[in-house]
Amino acid sequence: TSEQACSDQEKASRALSPIIPKTRRMAPALRISSCSFLVALFAWAGVADASYGFLTRMNRDLLAQQLLTELTALLGHGTSHERLAQIEDVLRPMYMALPKKKDGGIDQGMARYALNRYFLAHRGWHISGIAYDGQRWNGSSSTPLLKSKMPSFIIELLEEHVAHKPLGLGELAVLAATVEDLVHSEAMELLTMAYEAHNLSMQEALQNEVQEDLVIRTFMLFYTMPWTQQFRNKSAALHKELKDAHRNNPDWDAIMLWVGDLKGAIKYQGRAEDNPFSKRSAYFGTYPLMSHLVEQVVNGFGTYQDIQCRQLKNVMLDLEGLDRDDGRVQLTNFYSPYMQGIHEYFVERPEYLRNLGSLDETDPKRPSVIVPNFLYGRSFCISTESGIQSFCCVDQCNTLMETLERSISHPVASPSLIAELVESLPSDTVAAPR
Numbered sequence: 001t002s003e004q005a006c007s008d009q010e011k012a013s014r015a016l017s018p019i020i021p022k023t024r025r026m027a028p029a030l031r032i033s034s035c036s037f038l039v040a041l042f043a044w045a046g047v048a049d050a051s052y053g054f055l056t057r058m059n060r061d062l063l064a065q066q067l068l069t070e071l072t073a074l075l076g077h078g079t080s081h082e083r084l085a086q087i088e089d090v091l092r093p094m095y096m097a098l099p100k101k102k103d104g105g106i107d108q109g110m111a112r113y114a115l116n117r118y119f120l121a122h123r124g125w126h127i128s129g130i131a132y133d134g135q136r137w138n139g140s141s142s143t144p145l146l147k148s149k150m151p152s153f154i155i156e157l158l159e160e161h162v163a164h165k166p167l168g169l170g171e172l173a174v175l176a177a178t179v180e181d182l183v184h185s186e187a188m189e190l191l192t193m194a195y196e197a198h199n200l201s202m203q204e205a206l207q208n209e210v211q212e213d214l215v216i217r218t219f220m221l222f223y224t225m226p227w228t229q230q231f232r233n234k235s236a237a238l239h240k241e242l243k244d245a246h247r248n249n250p251d252w253d254a255i256m257l258w259v260g261d262l263k264g265a266i267k268y269q270g271r272a273e274d275n276p277f278s279k280r281s282a283y284f285g286t287y288p289l290m291s292h293l294v295e296q297v298v299n300g301f302g303t304y305q306d307i308q309c310r311q312l313k314n315v316m317l318d319l320e321g322l323d324r325d326d327g328r329v330q331l332t333n334f335y336s337p338y339m340q341g342i343h344e345y346f347v348e349r350p351e352y353l354r355n356l357g358s359l360d361e362t363d364p365k366r367p368s369v370i371v372p373n374f375l376y377g378r379s380f381c382i383s384t385e386s387g388i389q390s391f392c393c394v395d396q397c398n399t400l401m402e403t404l405e406r407s408i409s410h411p412v413a414s415p416s417l418i419a420e421l422v423e424s425l426p427s428d429t430v431a432a433p434r
Helices: 002-014 020-051 053-074 078-097 110-123 147-161 169-197 210-226 226-231 235-241 252-269 288-320 331-339 350-356 371-375 396-408 415-423
Strands: 125-127 327-332 366-371 389-391
Touching: 020 169, 078 169, 078 396, 110 125, 110 169, 110 396, 125 169, 169 210, 169 226, 169 235, 169 288, 210 226, 210 235, 210 252, 226 235, 235 350, 252 288, 288 371, 288 389, 350 371, 350 389, 366 371, 396 415
Parallel strands: none
Antiparallel strands: 125 389, 327 366
16 A cells, blocks of 8 residues: 555665665655655545545545645755756646736646646646646546546645745645655555566665666666566466566667666766765665665656657658648558558557547548647556656657747747747758748
């Protein structure tokens, strides 16, 4: 359970090895606070979901108070402040360009819109309860409070409790950090499961690189192939799954190569803080360092997956007729590779493409597929088991929008200025000036 996993993480963090620098000990402490808070959220959510009337209102008010207390603490100092400052820097151009209320802040709809763009562009995450799913951005949901609805619930609670204050850039950064912690807490449960599957203690350092590699590979197995979690208490079956991972997932070797590169990057970044006299046999042997690696895996896995999206985009653009360069592929060309047995992509029926918003029927005799609408639709998202988060293709249009927002820094601009800025924007497929 989430509560048990957080308890185990807290015990492990208390057993920090003296070789770990002080600056790196602060992050696990923040994770413990966030993790405990998320467990409380889930607990209260279960009560609120089963209750009605005054009891539900009371639970919601208590939860709102706890939310404000925790988020205020996160804004306080140290590592959390640095993290929030980094998120604010990323969000600032978009926030400056968003329409504001009379109090100078943004409403819940704009907050959801901004967070959705942030997570899709910089994490490749589609977050349930935040992302657009056919409803208005400011639409409220009466859906029972499940885990997948928690991000939306957090926004609603914060907006209610700070109703007398503008929902500003700082609050938006806190919301982003809170949702990230929610996603990270799911990953920590899988990491705990990986340790327990091999009877390894989180309170003690791993003995060697073999054990380190075993934990990492097991986590990635559970993370990328969730059905393998059923073997966590069956040692022989689990080792067979690890041995056959490359057969069950054709991208397994490439994924583990990417994880290896990520490990190297973390080691390089931390070289100034490492104790040169330490004799660690496994760099990520302690639980805090292993959990840091897992967080970086989760943060970067969406952008790794986006490599395939870009390859698919190139395949689609190769199908574009010589007589057009508008990012559309004629429907007959779209189906051609599959019909010729070249590959098994692009088999979606016209009805599905129409519902996805990627079918251009301006000319009924020559319908075409709109490439960005097709690639950035949910059909190419990879769902996680919890349902909170999916990995989707990174919308490259967001990069162009951020450049415009950084240049304008205001919700309103003249058409001539926008046209001038757009003309100077290069992209993967169009050189500047346009």
